[in-house]
Amino acid sequence: MATGSPRDATRxxxxxxxxxTGADAGVAALFHAHRLAxxxxxxxxxxxxxxxxxxxxxAFAALHRRWGGxxxxxxxLAYLRTCVVNGSRSVLRRRRTVRTKGRPPWDEQxxxxxxxxxxxxxxxxxxxxxxxxxxxxxxxxxxxxWADLSEAEIAATLGISAGAVKSTAxxxxxxxxxxxxEEGF
Amino acid sequence: MDDxxxxxxxxxxxxxxxxxxHELNPAEPPRARPRLARTAPWLAAAAVAAAVATTTVLAxxxxxxxxxxxxxxxxxxxxxxxxxxxPATAESVTxxxxxxxxxxxxxxxxxxxxxxxxxxxxxxxxxxxxxPAGYVWYQPLGPFATYRQxxxxxxxxxxxxxxxxxxxxxxxxxxxxxxxDLGLVTSASISADQAHIGIGYRDPAGRPHSAAVLHLVRYExxxxxxxxxxxxVGTDDTTxxxxxxxxxxxxxxxxxxxxxxxGVDENIQAFTMDAAGHRSAAVCCVPAxxxxxxxxxxxxxxxxxTGSFAVVAxxxxxxxxxxxxxxxxxxxxxx
Numbered sequence: 001m002a003t004g005s006p007r008d009a010t011r012x013x014x015x016x017x018x019x020x021t022g023a024d025a026g027v028a029a030l031f032h033a034h035r036l037a038x039x040x041x042x043x044x045x046x047x048x049x050x051x052x053x054x055x056x057x058x059a060f061a062a063l064h065r066r067w068g069g070x071x072x073x074x075x076x077l078a079y080l081r082t083c084v085v086n087g088s089r090s091v092l093r094r095r096r097t098v099r100t101k102g103r104p105p106w107d108e109q110x111x112x113x114x115x116x117x118x119x120x121x122x123x124x125x126x127x128x129x130x131x132x133x134x135x136x137x138x139x140x141x142x143x144x145x146w147a148d149l150s151e152a153e154i155a156a157t158l159g160i161s162a163g164a165v166k167s168t169a170x171x172x173x174x175x176x177x178x179x180x181x182e183e184g185f
Numbered sequence: 186m187d188d189x190x191x192x193x194x195x196x197x198x199x200x201x202x203x204x205x206x207h208e209l210n211p212a213e214p215p216r217a218r219p220r221l222a223r224t225a226p227w228l229a230a231a232a233v234a235a236a237v238a239t240t241t242v243l244a245x246x247x248x249x250x251x252x253x254x255x256x257x258x259x260x261x262x263x264x265x266x267x268x269x270x271x272p273a274t275a276e277s278v279t280x281x282x283x284x285x286x287x288x289x290x291x292x293x294x295x296x297x298x299x300x301x302x303x304x305x306x307x308x309x310x311x312x313x314x315x316x317p318a319g320y321v322w323y324q325p326l327g328p329f330a331t332y333r334q335x336x337x338x339x340x341x342x343x344x345x346x347x348x349x350x351x352x353x354x355x356x357x358x359x360x361x362x363x364x365x366d367l368g369l370v371t372s373a374s375i376s377a378d379q380a381h382i383g384i385g386y387r388d389p390a391g392r393p394h395s396a397a398v399l400h401l402v403r404y405e406x407x408x409x410x411x412x413x414x415x416x417x418v419g420t421d422d423t424t425x426x427x428x429x430x431x432x433x434x435x436x437x438x439x440x441x442x443x444x445x446x447x448g449v450d451e452n453i454q455a456f457t458m459d460a461a462g463h464r465s466a467a468v469c470c471v472p473a474x475x476x477x478x479x480x481x482x483x484x485x486x487x488x489x490x491t492g493s494f495a496v497v498a499x500x501x502x503x504x505x506x507x508x509x510x511x512x513x514x515x516x517x518x519x520x
Contacts, residue, residue: 024216031214039209040201050352050373053210064215094350126196145190146197177189 023067030076031060038084044142045088047131055091059083081147081157089135122185129179137172140165210374305378305408308332308416312406321433323402323418324493324514327358330460331492335404335414348414351380355399358417359384362458362497364396364507371395377411378403381421388504396499397422397510420512424448427498427511429481435518436486442496443481444511446473451500455482459494463487473500486517 035056042052062083063076070076130138136158143154155162306314309322311332316322328348329335338348347353352370359367371393372383379402385395398421405413419432426444430436442455453471458464465485473480487494494517499510 024214028214028216035212036204036206036209040204043204044197044200048370049204049208050210050370052204053212054373054375057212061215064217120199122192123196123199126192127200130193130196141193142197145194146201173189173193176193180189 023064026067026076027060027064030063030073030080034077034080035060038080041081041142041147042084042088044146045085045139046091051091052088055084055087058087078153078156081143082159085139085143085157089139092135125180125183125185126176129176129183129185132179133172133175137168137175140168141172141176144169210372303408304406307402308404311335311404323416324433324495324516325404325460326417326419326493326495326512326514327361327460328354329404329414329416332404335416338414339412343412343414349412351375351382351401351415354401354415355380355382355384355417358399361462364499364510366505367396367507367510369393372398377409378405380415386505386508394508396508397425397512399512417512419514420510422511425498425500425509425511427496427513430496430513430515432514434515436515437518439483439485441481442484442498442513443479444498445477446480446500447476447478448500448509449474450503452502453480453482453498453500455484455496455498457484457487457490457494457496459487459490459492461490463489463494490517492516 038056038059039049039052042055043049046052046055059080063070063080066079067076070079130141133141139158140154143149143157144151149157151162151165154165158165160168304313306312306316306320307323308325310325312322325331329338338344343349347357352373356368356370367384367386369385369387370382371385372381372395374381379400381398381400383395383398385393385397387393399417400419400421401415401417403410403413404416420427422428422444424447426446427442428444429442430440446453451473453473454467454469456465456467465487468482468484471480471482482498484496493514496513496515497510499507501508
């Protein structure tokens with residue numbers, strides 16, 4: 001199937017310097033196939049859909065720029081995942097900075113427009129506890145329990161060792177359990 | 186797999202499932218920017234020559250909500266501004282077209298080689314662009330009243346970093362009007378230089394509603410200046426619009442404002458306000474309703490205002506005081 005993916009380009013004899021149209025077609029194919037899943041991943045990391053969409057759009061823009069350096073569709077997807085995780089982390093870092101250094105005095109905390117009001121109480125409690133974990137712990141749990149990635153894949157996405165993934169996941173689960181117990185869940 | 190694993194998996198799946206395809210904002214995949222040299226070599230050569238011998242201004246056209254500025258016409262000095270439109274990069278679907286304008290007598294920041302940095306022609310007081318007569322600049326409606334204030338803010342080290350966040354700026358702007366019941370960001374489409382932020386509220390059933398979509402741009406001189414603060418320049422009106430006076434027009438002390446509305450049992454009120462906080466008393470009330478029904482109301486310009494200001498019209502009363510609003514950026518006519 002000629003989707004214009006890096007893999008197809010490889011078959012044609014080189015991804016790296018493919019014509020702009022090849023990058024356009026390849027990125028477009030990935031965009032249509034994976035945008036929703038990536039937005040969902042970003043939502044689980046940053047909480048609100050609008051920000052998640054921005055993060056994902058930035059990831060695809062970065063992929064377009066890097067298209068020539070990727071060897072396969074799997075590599076492109078892995079690259080997108082990494083961009084989404086890194087972009088989400090940047091968003092959270094900026095939010096923390098803004099909250100620390102100043103917000104407009106009239107500004108109140110507002111719930112995101114797509115706040116999951118219909119989620120079960122237990123789901124809300126788990127998600128709230130997840131939001132209180134360290135960024136890296138949250139990322140590991142989301143990649144493991146929602147994206148179903150292996151330890152090796154998580155390690156590649158986060159740029160850490162498989163051992164670090166294992167220990168982070170373990171500590172994250174312990175912390176999550178403690179937070180839920182604190183809240184009576 | 187123990188209980189915690191199951192709960193975690195279920196919670197993440199449930200949250201992810203709340204994001205559905207049809208709820209996502211429309212977006213296009215990134216595409217390559219056409220290369221000038223490949224598509225029009227003579228034009229690229231001309232641009233290089235112009236960069237050395239003349240002032241070259243890379244201008245992003247203010248896609249003013251209701252009035253596009255004319256381009257390709259003689260400017261005030263009589264110099265002809267030639268233009269080449271380059272499609273927007275696909276990194277943002279909201280970015281306006283980029284216009285490469287070459288002016289034989291344009292100002293701008295001249296570098297040591299005689300060239301100038303790319304410049305956006307958005308705000309009259311921030312831009313060195315020479316523009317054709319009738320060009321419609323963005324009207325700075327807030328939070329900054331002038332580019333001088335922006336420079337002071339930047340010189341101070343950028344205190345109150347919420348100015349760099351389009352969502353927070355939109356929320357702050359609306360609250361400055363006193364619309365404290367509109368604190369919810371309902372949508373956001375943000376590119377490097379432009380943002381469209383939905384502001385609204387939740388009804389008693391918890392459903393979010395947009396009261397307006399604010400259009401913000403960076404108060405900047407050069408494209409992609411992420412250190413520049415966001416500025417509100419208007420609203421993207423749909424079912425409740427403010428169309429007269431036209432965007433950017435000069436108005437007298439008292440004038441008639443109006444537009445169209447779709448709705449039932451509406452009650453329109455209006456006032457004017459500038460970025461410095463000067464405001465007129467609210468004018469109450471014009472009953473309206475129907476399908477794209479015209480409405481109008483007489484308002485006064487803010488007494489102490491001398492520059493740009495916003496006409497603010499709103500309706501509400503069904504669920505809460507403010508349910509929909511619209512802005513029009515205008516300026517005070519010189520006496």
